[in-house]
Amino acid sequence: MSVKINVKNLDFYYGDFKALNDINIEIEEKKVTAFIGPSGCGKSTFIRTMNRMNDLIDGTKHTGEIIYDGQDIYSPKVDVVELRKKVGMVFQKPNPFPKSIYENVVFGPKRHGIKKKSELDKIVETSLKDAALWEEVKDRLDSSAWSLSGGQQQRLCIARALAMKPDVLLMDEPTSALDPVATSKIEELIEELKDKYTIVIVTHSMQQAGRISDNTAFFLMGNLVEYGETSRIFSSPEDKRTEDYITGRFG
Amino acid sequence: MSVKINVKNLDFYYGDFKALNDINIEIEEKKVTAFIGPSGCGKSTFIRTMNRMNDLIDGTKHTGEIIYDGQDIYSPKVDVVELRKKVGMVFQKPNPFPKSIYENVVFGPKRHGIKKKSELDKIVETSLKDAALWEEVKDRLDSSAWSLSGGQQQRLCIARALAMKPDVLLMDEPTSALDPVATSKIEELIEELKDKYTIVIVTHSMQQAGRISDNTAFFLMGNLVEYGETSRIFSSPEDKRTEDYITGRFG
Amino acid sequence: MTDNKEKKRRRMKEKSISTILLVLASLSIFTTIGIVATLSKETIAFFGEVSIIDFLTGTEWTALFANPKFGVLPLVAGTLMIAIYGSVVAIPIGLGSAIYLSEYASDRTRKVIKPLLEILAGIPSIVYGYFALTFITPILKIFFPTINIFNALSGSIAVGIMIIPMISSLSEDAMKAVPDEIRHAAYALGSTKFEVSTKVVIPAALSSIISSFVLAISRAIGETMIVTLAAGSTPKLTLNPLESVQTMTAFIVQVAKGDVTHGGLIYKTIFAVGMLLFLMTLFMNIIARMIIKKYREEY
Amino acid sequence: GCGTDEGEETQDTGDGETTDKEETNGDLSGSVEADGSSTVYPITMAIAEEFQAENPEVQVTVGVSGTGGGMKRFTTGETHISNASRNMKDEEAAKAEENGIEFEQLTVALDGISVVVNPNNDWVDDISVKELNKIWEPDSDVKLWSDVRSEWPEEEIKLYGPGTDSGTFDYFTEAINGEGGAVRTDFTASEDDNVLVQGVAGDEYAMGYFGFAYYEENQDKLKALKIDGVEPTPENIGSGEYTPLARPIFIYVNTEHYNNESQVQAFVEYYMNNGPDIVPTTGYVALSPERYKEELDKLK
Amino acid sequence: MTNLQKRRLMDNFFHGLVFSVTLFALIILGILLFDIFKDGFKYLSIDFFTNYTSRFVEKAGIKAALSGSIWIIGLTIIFSLPIGVGSALYLEEYSDDRNLLTRIIKLNIANLAGVPSIVFGILGLGIFVHLFGFGRSILSGALTLTLLILPIIIVAAQEAIKSVPKELRHGAYALGSTKWQVIKGVVLPYSLPGILTGSILAIARGLGDTASVLMVGAVSFIAFTPKSVFDKFTILPIQIYNWSSMPKAEFHDLAAGAIIILLVLLLGANAVAIILRNKYQNRIKG
């Protein structure tokens, strides 16, 4: 069992506000790791540090290390473009480009040098199928992604990330806007993907975490309270707070 | 048991695409009505017609009537501003204004003539408390709403709608980005509110629909397949498709 | 997977793009250095001959006459008057049209009207000059019988008309760029179009809107032809728009195109006036920047 | 005009290619560059138009930088011909000398500065130089028409005149007030004579002055005053009777170019030979053909 | 009156207000255009395009001025668009606002927009005509105009770039795009309408500017058309200016004729930009 991402003593600040406090965690390779915790506890913040998306927000800073593939991703030697290519991401709030559905999916592959129309078509089809969107949109790939329903947009963003075939896939509440059917399709997909990829998923659904994840991390107010095998966490949490949260007695 | 909104033969089009097909439904006063159905089936579209938000999208058209308070809301006699004031809405994708948290909440009340600072302060506090956000933001009411976490933004948008004290409250997946604790707080709130308000809620969580709603409407591909008391719908659906969807055998 | 060579190549490409863009951006620095250097040399020479105090506080400007006096205030007053009254005309009309086009007009209407208004920016300023002289002034005369044939008001109005599209077009674009979600949020709270426009869209687009004001006012300050034709060329320390005035630019053009020996004192005055103008616009920009910073809403 | 650079400019316009002096028109080439006074421009431009038509290979350009601007370029050797509505100033001559520029001044026409009032003005037809001086002198205390002659109306006199950078302004102030540039400073000035026309035409109590051509073209809107009884007419200007406001206007010719470049020479000769015919069409008063010969002879 | 009635009244009033100011601007435009067409229309003929200027109104045309203007504005567009958009991209996407130099550059560019055109003329004369030795040529004229209109393009483009929502940028970065790819793929398409608007206004300014080009050598009389960028030239605004200052009133109408052509030229240059702008604005709105 090898470690894909190793986070050591990570602190993270928005300006003066400390959003993450001394996080230490080892994300295992080809496993699904779920982040749970109440809204505002720092899940998105943490998942965004892993592909350095937080770089793009003014006034943020961090201390500590995030070792990926043997290297601190914040070290100057690391090419952030390369990093993000390998560590893909699905955002909490769907953010499709104001382009056609097709262009949204091929955006990444095109940047990375795939030019052949037939190849791109192929990618669009598989990615949309994987994201359980193909049937709904196959006849209108040219219409604007902004005219999709909320759940469709979310699936499009998943497809867009899948099209990149990343090494690690960070998903921030990928099924929040999805109905049970679409959700279970995405969950199946995650199941399949974990043979090849390492997956980190933020979810506020205990059931979902229980169903699909191998490991679960519970966050509270910027702290990593407890981390371990999902079955263990859900059956016999060590920390009182974890137990309270999982059983719904929290707060 | 009186009818608050009566929808008759409603068709709705985005350009040439027919998104709603002959919808007939009676929304009961001081009840919670849940809309369920797979992603892309037209739930958001329908809920948006009820306060005429779809007016703002180019190229849309409708036929049929939506009777609210004895009048077709699309009749020229209806003042759309008045309508939207009475029929409040929480959007599927959190859309706070790029203003401070405080300004977001008081936006509506200020427009409707409340100018006194003390009164506004009061509104902010109650609305944020109701939306279960007060504790997290009470010390930073002046910071930008765009710096909130996804779930916090969603609760802010709920608070913003509550601040208007609407007659009907339309909520499009209001808890999709919320953890169970926050979700249950919102659900409690809905429970309380229905003494005074009529509430329509879109949700993709069967459990949620079951827990909080009095009536449930199931949509499929632009059609209203089945509508009735929630307990009835969940225990003995008349339509095969409803049954399949509820039991997760759909698709 | 990209191999190392490709990675290097890509990084090189990124690096060279950013370098090229940096070079392009610094061109404007060189322009400014050029301008400042050009202006400074003669300005310093000018202040060797004329006291800077007299220049800045004097109330009489008769640079081109026998026994010249170099009090720049009349020129400054003329310039400010044109800029202020011009803005008073252009800002409400420009912003109003922008709001109309962005929030009220149908897409079709907008696509027709916007380019039409932009024609206003393309009409040569000499046309505005004559328009002011032969059309605006006679109308003004009905209301103000004592008005001078050449007067700041008529020039300002013409300048204002000319800069309308700067404000209307640029502001309209900025408003259009505000995401619809935000608008929808406001409408759903029972806001009127007026409220959505003024409380949501304008604040969100404010930084661009103020920038458009600054660009337009800059253009008004820099405008010469209209002013020379319609506002006279009489430097006068007044804020009465019914009188004829001379602006700083009008003075510069008058000398620069005129009958003056290179290197003489009068020649140097245009650089001193130019320098002052440069500093004045700088000041205006700094203020504008502070305003933008204070009110900017990021989305 | 002005510029940041005082250095000489080497001519690279392809001139000097036809150094053998052909007298035949039609196959000349190279360029002729003229610049300077806006007053003289219509004449030089008219000549250039005719000359260009006959010599399509020659590239004639005429600029309007004002007399001073033209002089600046002329004295650094940039131009071949400089239009001027006044004599070259000492500083300008010094500059020419410094740059080794040799030149000759040729008179090309006469202009009569016209003093005009609104056509509705029925109290004045004739004015004396002395009265003009009283009106226009520096720190003049004439505010009302009645300050000039007591029988004239007690109305404010509105004064219009060319801007200070024009040759007309220089000449008028010199002729009326005795010193170029010495004048009251509260008159309404414009660099554009058409604007002055508008000003006087729209203001019953106005008085203004500008070149004869602008009066001649706008006689319906203006009334010209006699100066000490003499009307500004082509005859009176030509005969010199219209004093002191009749004035000569000039071109300055760079003699080196004139001597070495056949197209420049041809142009200047064309100018002087056709002056008697063309000048009157431009609103100015031509000299006699003999006078043009004499002017041209200065270059020989 | 209830609060709602008041607000509705306000809204109607405001609607009326913004509509009327727009209408007012259009009416003024109408008056101006009518004024110009009334005077100038009768001079529009083939001869007007094929003749050079003349002292006889009937014979005068705009051949030299039109070709000069096309040369100048064409070159100016070629120079200024890439430089302008490039600078704006650098300032908004690459530079760091905490850097003092960046802040100075930004302030400075906004400031350049207020420098009167004659000062650019003086600068162009010193640099392009004399220092670089381009002489009083089309090239010098175009370069000078480029400097003049650059600030307008840059400021407008900066604002347009700033208005691209953050989420979109983040979406693109998360796909492992390089900065340039984000710019090309998301930032430019979204901001293009604004950039084009700025360019339209800048081109309008450049096409109509007289003082700066006069300084670097546009002449008033010229009866041949330029063949290279080093040739002498005149431009329409100077021709217009020249004709309007002639004593004979007919020339003023002739100037109106030339103005019509200038406006047509302007609209031609703008048409491309407007078409592009509409296309991209549609795309954003979806």
Ligand SMILES: Nc1ncnc2c1ncn2[C@@H]1O[C@H](COP(=O)(O)OP(=O)(O)OP(=O)(O)O)[C@@H](O)[C@H]1O
């Ligand atoms: N602006 C639009 N223009 C064109 N088509 C649209 C637009 N908005 C939605 N649609 C289409 O209309 C259908 C219904 O969309 P709607 O947003 O109502 O779905 P929904 O039931 O809310 O789905 P979800 O649960 O994913 O939010 C979808 O097929 C969607 O693609």
Ligand SMILES: Nc1ncnc2c1ncn2[C@@H]1O[C@H](COP(=O)(O)OP(=O)(O)OP(=O)(O)O)[C@@H](O)[C@H]1O
């Ligand atoms: N850009 C920002 N600037 C300042 N504070 C921020 C910013 N983004 C998030 N925060 C704050 O940091 C904390 C953690 O936010 P984060 O988005 O990581 O929460 P989360 O766990 O993802 O919550 P949710 O489930 O609601 O999405 C919150 O208190 C939030 O308000």
Ligand SMILES: [Mg+2]
């Ligand atoms: Mg989050």
Ligand SMILES: [Mg+2]
């Ligand atoms: Mg929806």
Ligand SMILES: O=P([O-])([O-])[O-]
């Ligand atoms: O152009 P001027 O003749 O007035 O020098």
